[in-house]
Amino acid sequence: MARKRAELARAGLADCQFCAHHCGVNRLAGETGLCHAGVLANFFLAQPELTDELELIPTFAIALSGCDLRCDFCITGAESWNPHVGSTFEAARLAAQANAALACGAKTVMLLGGEPTVHLHHALELVARLPDEVKLVWKTNAHGSAQARELLDGMFDVWLADFKFGNDACAQRLAKVPDYLAIVQENLCWAHLHGELIVRHLLMPGHGECCWRPVAAWLAENLPGVKVNLRSGFWPAWKASRHLELRGTVAEGERQRAWQVAGHYGLNLIP
Amino acid sequence: MKKPKNTLSTELLILPDGRILVQNLTEPMAQILRRLNPHDQFIAPRARAAKKPS
Numbered sequence: 001m002a003r004k005r006a007e008l009a010r011a012g013l014a015d016c017q018f019c020a021h022h023c024g025v026n027r028l029a030g031e032t033g034l035c036h037a038g039v040l041a042n043f044f045l046a047q048p049e050l051t052d053e054l055e056l057i058p059t060f061a062i063a064l065s066g067c068d069l070r071c072d073f074c075i076t077g078a079e080s081w082n083p084h085v086g087s088t089f090e091a092a093r094l095a096a097q098a099n100a101a102l103a104c105g106a107k108t109v110m111l112l113g114g115e116p117t118v119h120l121h122h123a124l125e126l127v128a129r130l131p132d133e134v135k136l137v138w139k140t141n142a143h144g145s146a147q148a149r150e151l152l153d154g155m156f157d158v159w160l161a162d163f164k165f166g167n168d169a170c171a172q173r174l175a176k177v178p179d180y181l182a183i184v185q186e187n188l189c190w191a192h193l194h195g196e197l198i199v200r201h202l203l204m205p206g207h208g209e210c211c212w213r214p215v216a217a218w219l220a221e222n223l224p225g226v227k228v229n230l231r232s233g234f235w236p237a238w239k240a241s242r243h244l245e246l247r248g249t250v251a252e253g254e255r256q257r258a259w260q261v262a263g264h265y266g267l268n269l270i271p
Numbered sequence: 272m273k274k275p276k277n278t279l280s281t282e283l284l285i286l287p288d289g290r291i292l293v294q295n296l297t298e299p300m301a302q303i304l305r306r307l308n309p310h311d312q313f314i315a316p317r318a319r320a321a322k323k324p325s
Contacts (some may be wrong), residue, residue, distance in 0.1 A: 047279050053297040057320050058298070077293055102295075105321075231272040233292045233313075235284045249286060271316065 005151050008103050013039060017147045017149055018120050019068040020183045035068040037083040041103060041119040042066075044079040044086035048101050053229055056137055056158065058164040060101035062094055064122070067115040068258065069141055071175040073204065073246050074224050075156065076239030080114040084174050089122050095129035102134060110160070112139035117148050121172035127155050143185040156171070159191035159199045166214030170207065174243065188223060198227045199268070203258050206245030213261050220265035227270045230262055 012018070013027040022035025032038060045063040052059055057252075063076070078256050098109045108266025109130060116123045117140060127136060138156035142163065163184055165171040171180030191197040201215050232255045240246040247262060248256075263267055281300040283294040291304065293313075298321040304311065305318040 045295065047295070047297060049295055049303050050321055051293065051299060054320060056316060056317055061295075148320065235292050235294075249290075249292070271313075 002124050002128035005155065005244050006121055008040060009121035009124055009151050012147065012151075013121065017145050018117050019115070019148065020143050020145050020179075021068055022145065022168075027220050033149045034067050035083060035115075035118045036257075037066045037118045041089035041122040042084060042086035043089045043094070043249070044076070044114075046097055048104070050111075052137075052139075053227075056108045056110065056160070056198075058101075058106045059137065060106045060121055061110045061112060062090060062097045062098070062126070064111070064116050064119050066111050066114045066118050067141070068118055068143055068268035069115065069175045069177050070116070071238075072242050073174065073234070073237060073240040075237045076114070083114070083118070087208050089119070091122060091125040095126055098126075098130060098134075105200050108135045108137050108158070109155075110139050113141075115141050117141075117144040120148055124151065124155060125270070129192050140187075142184045142191075144187055147189065149194075154196055156195065156197045160200060161188055161191060161210075162202070163188065163215050164202060164211070165218070166211035168206075169184055170211055174246075177218055185218065185222070192223050192226060197223070198229060199223070200229045200231060202234055203230060203232045203255065204246060205248055205250050205254065207253050208258050208261070216261050216265045216267055219267060224266075225268050228262070228267045229270055230258060230267075232258065 015024050016023055016027050021034050025031035025033045036258040041207055043062055048058050050057045051059045065086045072194050079085050081190045110121050134173040137155045137158045137160050139160045142161040165180055170182050171177050203212055232250050234250050236247050279297040282294040298305055301318040301321055302315045316322050
């Protein structure tokens with residue numbers, strides 16, 4: 001089924017609607033949209049990792065270059081903003097590496113970016129080459145389209161989705177993305193219904209009240225019991241210094257208040 | 272600096288107060304960080320997880 005989906009996704013490049021920007025460009029003809037991705041994909045990292053949620057590690061992480069968002073604080077900004085950096089994504093070769101890692105004790109295989117949605121056809125080609133029993137993790141910014149969801153349905157076991165901003169103004173200012181909340185919330189609700197969902201929120205300095213609190217409140221009301229990973233290890237990477245409040249790390253008091261917010265809303269926090 | 276191929280990569284940010292933030296934590300680096308601070312709540316379980324093939 002993954003092979004068939006990969007073919008459908010490749011055909012979809014003629015009128016690219018993978019993400020919620022709906023650029024509609026013909027990537028097969030060399031046109032590019034906001035993410036600048038073409039037909040080929042590159043990856044900038046493929047290795048066993050332990051940074052992620054305890055229930056997912058060790059994971060064999062494959063990070064594809066390119067993204068449809070433009071987060072100034074992106075920890076992998078150089079690779080995420082440029083889909084042409086890194087090495088050529090070869091599904092067969094990466095599947096062999098993933099299988100070797102699984103044989104050595106990796107529990108999962110994780111596709112991430114950048115944002116893997118912009119390279120959906122390659123991601124699905126990789127899935128087609130992995131054994132059915134492998135636990136696959138789709139690490140996403142949750143800014144995909146309905147078409148992407150349809151192509152991804154049943155392909156990954158876990159959706160590890162970012163919920164970065166608690167309001168559209170912060171999303172527009174820091175990631176240059178309009179209508180963020182509605183799009184992400186729709187994707188999260190879909191993922192929750194169609195598989196296992198883990199929501200991640202990166203606590204940003206100065207955004208505890210405007211972003212984390214509304215995110216926590218929405219999750220409590222709409223996805224009660226969903227697994228949430230609150231990450232407080234923000235560091236001022238890439239172009240974060242464009243924003244005064246993002247020039248440092250999260251203060252201890254701010255971190256503690258964020259945990260209190262999680263407790264107030266009864267969130268199911270996971271490490 | 273261009274990264275050599277087929278090597279593991281972890282990024283660290285060491286803060287003035289001694290805290291270490293980690294990105295792309297690999298097993299070798301997890302073991303090193305665990306030795307530096309065996310009680311760290313983020314590193315310790317991850318270092319242990321690396322030692323448990325499923």
